[in-house]
Amino acid sequence: MNAPHVLITGGNRGIGAAIAHALAADGWRVTLAGRSIEALESTRTTLPGDGHAVVQMDVASADSITRAFADARTAQGPLHALVNNAGVVETGPTQRFALASWERMLDVNLTGVFLCCQAALADLRETQGRIVNIASTAAQKGYAFTAAYSAAKHGVVGFTRSLALELAPAGIAVNAVCPGYTDTDIVRGGMAQIMDKKGKSEAEALQSFTQANPMQRLVRPDEVAEVVRWLCRQAPAAITGQSISISGGEVM
Template sequence: MSGLPRSLHALVTGGGRGIGRAIAGQLTRAGATVTVLGRQSAVLNEAVAAGDAHFADIADVADQPAISAAIARAAARQPIDILIANAGIAESAPFAKSDSALFQRMMDVNFMGVVYSIQAALPSMRDRPHGRIIAVASTAGLKGYAYVSAYSAAKHAVLGLVRSLALELANTGITVNAVCPGFTDTDLVAGSIDNIMKKTGRSHGQAVAELAKHNPQGRLVRPEEVADAVVWLCGERAGAITGQAIAVAGGEV
């Protein structure tokens, strides 16, 4: 965590649980003022009460007016220096059963949610001396997996956005990167584990192993490991790192 300037304002979408909550907590402990956004007030308020964030606001990243208004409220308290575009959803289905509505849901939240968040935060960030934009993508954006074509397509789109925007902002002091976790021990993956158990009759341990087998280390990634990578990218010493997609996946990619 060394090298993180003090008194920065970091905003984390999907910051109430899982990877987002871990990132918010790490940034708070590194000295940043942290605002978490999400759709569920209870988990957001719990993050604040636990000391993992300072402020919370309700917004669905797929709703452009709502996310723009929430980010404007946060910036009015203190200009935003760091944006962590973390909010996301995942659904699985064979491609033949993946209808246009499924693809649209995945794109609306996982891709357009990132676009809307950046569009809202970037104008004021340009006036700051230290700017960091980090999207939480996925190894599914680097390699793909069977039965998640819509999710994978959305995450690939995020990486294209990151790489292009990094070049546009290269001379501004704002860096733009993505972290790409493998299967991580979160509520989202717990849902996938439950789905495997229901569809295949496997035990919980067998379902976990089915996901962990993708990781050469033979385990699920911990949210704190993803958060550590994000906090490093937010630091002054990572100023030359931009346009990158950094896998946190035990060597899978």
């Protein structure tokens, strides 16, 4: 097993799948992690190259994470990189936002990142590997009605910076990537809600997501994947603790 091994959480669709394709094309052995084995397998079969694997994982469960990393290590050997991509979004006015929803935003989007990093660090110290945490422009500026999501993603950036300092002597680079609104199922679902609840046209719904982007369009998943690919192998190790915005100039 000479090819480097990367585990990607939430790797079955959207940004995660795009990252998997980019890294597989770059010669990585990819382990896709997520809750649905069927969805992961469907994505795995489309990846270039061979030697890829899937593991079932719920990033809101510490036990599930421990088992999944053990399975990935047994099947593919030690990790050379970890991409924490799994995430969920729930929106609403803070005054009426349910505590259960708040806790889920933190469990999946923040605590899951912490637990996955813990699970990977023994391998990454051995391989001098890389960690890339997928955050959001919501970690850099915030948006109305996304208080829980923004809080969690701000936490991811803070965690990334602290962990980068902790691991710098070991030669492990830790960075966050912060996409703006990206052309994924989550955004398309948000558009559908706007069209349904507010009677907007598809073009009007799309504009509500693109108006803050100076390029006036959604970010493409492959644009995010290309930055992650670079950070995982080609970026100098001295690039660490950064939160890189991929937002068409929305955040500078």
